[in-house]
Amino acid sequence: MILTRSRHSGLAAVALTPVIPQILGSVLNVWYNWAVVVPLLVTPALLKTFQWTCFFYNLCIYPLAVVLWMRCVMALKPTYRQLTAGEEPEPEVLAWARRRVLDLPWWGASIAGAAWTVCTPVFLLTLWMTDHHFDSRLWWHLPLSFLVSAFISLTHSFFLIEMVAHRRLFPIYFRDTRADNLPGARVLSVRARGVIWAVSAGICPIGSLILLAFAPAAPGNHGQWYALFVGVIGIAFGLCTAVMIMELVAEPLDHLRKAAGAVAEGRFDEQVLLRRADEFGVLIEEFNRMIRGLRDKERLRQTFGLHVGRAAAEQILARDPGLSGVEEEITVMFADIRSFTRRSEGRPPAEVVEMLNTFLEAMVRVVEEENGGMINKFLGDGFVALFGVGDGTKNHAEAAANAARGMIEALDSLNRSKLPDQEPIAIGVGIHTGHAVVGSIGSPRRLEFTAIGSTVNLASRIEGLTKPLGVSVLITATTWERLEEKDRFVEVPPQNVRGVEEPVRVYSLRRETGVAAN
Numbered sequence: 001m002i003l004t005r006s007r008h009s010g011l012a013a014v015a016l017t018p019v020i021p022q023i024l025g026s027v028l029n030v031w032y033n034w035a036v037v038v039p040l041l042v043t044p045a046l047l048k049t050f051q052w053t054c055f056f057y058n059l060c061i062y063p064l065a066v067v068l069w070m071r072c073v074m075a076l077k078p079t080y081r082q083l084t085a086g087e088e089p090e091p092e093v094l095a096w097a098r099r100r101v102l103d104l105p106w107w108g109a110s111i112a113g114a115a116w117t118v119c120t121p122v123f124l125l126t127l128w129m130t131d132h133h134f135d136s137r138l139w140w141h142l143p144l145s146f147l148v149s150a151f152i153s154l155t156h157s158f159f160l161i162e163m164v165a166h167r168r169l170f171p172i173y174f175r176d177t178r179a180d181n182l183p184g185a186r187v188l189s190v191r192a193r194g195v196i197w198a199v200s201a202g203i204c205p206i207g208s209l210i211l212l213a214f215a216p217a218a219p220g221n222h223g224q225w226y227a228l229f230v231g232v233i234g235i236a237f238g239l240c241t242a243v244m245i246m247e248l249v250a251e252p253l254d255h256l257r258k259a260a261g262a263v264a265e266g267r268f269d270e271q272v273l274l275r276r277a278d279e280f281g282v283l284i285e286e287f288n289r290m291i292r293g294l295r296d297k298e299r300l301r302q303t304f305g306l307h308v309g310r311a312a313a314e315q316i317l318a319r320d321p322g323l324s325g326v327e328e329e330i331t332v333m334f335a336d337i338r339s340f341t342r343r344s345e346g347r348p349p350a351e352v353v354e355m356l357n358t359f360l361e362a363m364v365r366v367v368e369e370e371n372g373g374m375i376n377k378f379l380g381d382g383f384v385a386l387f388g389v390g391d392g393t394k395n396h397a398e399a400a401a402n403a404a405r406g407m408i409e410a411l412d413s414l415n416r417s418k419l420p421d422q423e424p425i426a427i428g429v430g431i432h433t434g435h436a437v438v439g440s441i442g443s444p445r446r447l448e449f450t451a452i453g454s455t456v457n458l459a460s461r462i463e464g465l466t467k468p469l470g471v472s473v474l475i476t477a478t479t480w481e482r483l484e485e486k487d488r489f490v491e492v493p494p495q496n497v498r499g500v501e502e503p504v505r506v507y508s509l510r511r512e513t514g515v516a517a518n
Helices: 002-016 019-036 044-074 077-084 091-130 138-168 190-213 223-264 279-308 310-318 340-344 349-370 396-417 454-469
Strands: 324-337 374-378 382-387 427-443 446-452 473-476 489-495 504-509
Touching: 002 044, 002 077, 002 138, 019 044, 019 138, 044 091, 077 091, 091 138, 138 190, 138 223, 190 223, 223 279, 324 340, 324 349, 324 396, 324 446, 324 454, 340 349, 349 374, 349 382, 349 396, 374 446, 382 396, 396 427, 396 473, 396 504, 427 454, 446 454, 454 473, 454 489, 454 504
Parallel strands: 427 473
Antiparallel strands: 324 382, 324 427, 374 382, 427 446, 473 504, 489 504
């Protein structure tokens, strides 16, 4: 029973929404007429006719307006019941119901507006038929009294119906669709709301007080009390309108501000779930689409960083993604697993891949996370790392040397803890410092961020010397000269390198704790 009541509470709330504004508008009109119109009814017959007209008109018009309004709202009951039960109405029926939800404020204002509009000819005609010589000022005082009261009550009814519909009906009827682009719906813009609010909260109450100044004095009537009453009621209506406008405007702004704050903090999981049919609906949808785009880009950036390395991804995103490069001094490291082909023979591919991933995970952590290098590319059983790209103030040679020593220590720990039952992994690391062109190369359809030049070639060939020399780490003199702790390395005899005319001075890591290359 409780669930059934809650399912139908939305329609009931919307149906009851216009009652209070219309009653208050009628009360305001009665008091206003008592202060302005009644003194103009100079004969008992006119006063009696006016009183009986008020009684019978309200007796007839209120029930008729209530019936029309209830029929308008209850026409939504079948689709409301289906949607709250998790069922899907027919598309044509659902489209009609959604338009009706958007048009409910207009229906309420139209029904009430018709009732208020008919007041003027009915009252003027009955008074004129009673006595053709009634005060001519009634021809404009009476219509203005109805107009002021009607406008105030209608605007409050409109805003209140709209606010309640947004809270109770929109989440049901526009759960999975936009309300701002529904064809055939009439929506009041934010600018129009501001104009109506200004008229309702400012012009109407002030106009009422001005009209009271032209009201004829009547025995027993205290005009100042009537003026005070109209002023208080006008202020109260104005404040109510301001509160409703604030709710209709401030609520989406609060949601948008919260979501914008989340985006500024790097959280792209926020969504503004409000459904609006005005400009805020368009703004909310565009904002949600922007967040989805940022979320997709962030996912792409993270995936991109996983493939090319986070540091490389940041460099690519910071530079012109076109075919270009910058010459700068960097330190290049080549690392390779020794005898990887022999180790892989006879082993299941899954086991080989698992071993390789375990090794690379440890190496990437040492190079990138601990020493600020950039894994530029994986070369099967090895990789190329760059140090100092985009950071000319950093001692990239020192960082590369520290990374090499850390890799040997990490490899020693890996062999003892994660690969105790396998043949120990041995690596060769070659490092050289020099100028290289760093940037994107390739074709306009396929780019690769890398470093090219003699520095890269020499680093690769230095790594190739580690095996015949029986060492794990080998650096060139260019790199050694830039080290702060040079005694960590010991010089070995100069080596002939293919492509270099003079023998190259090289240094090996002193007191290697890992497994040397065989």
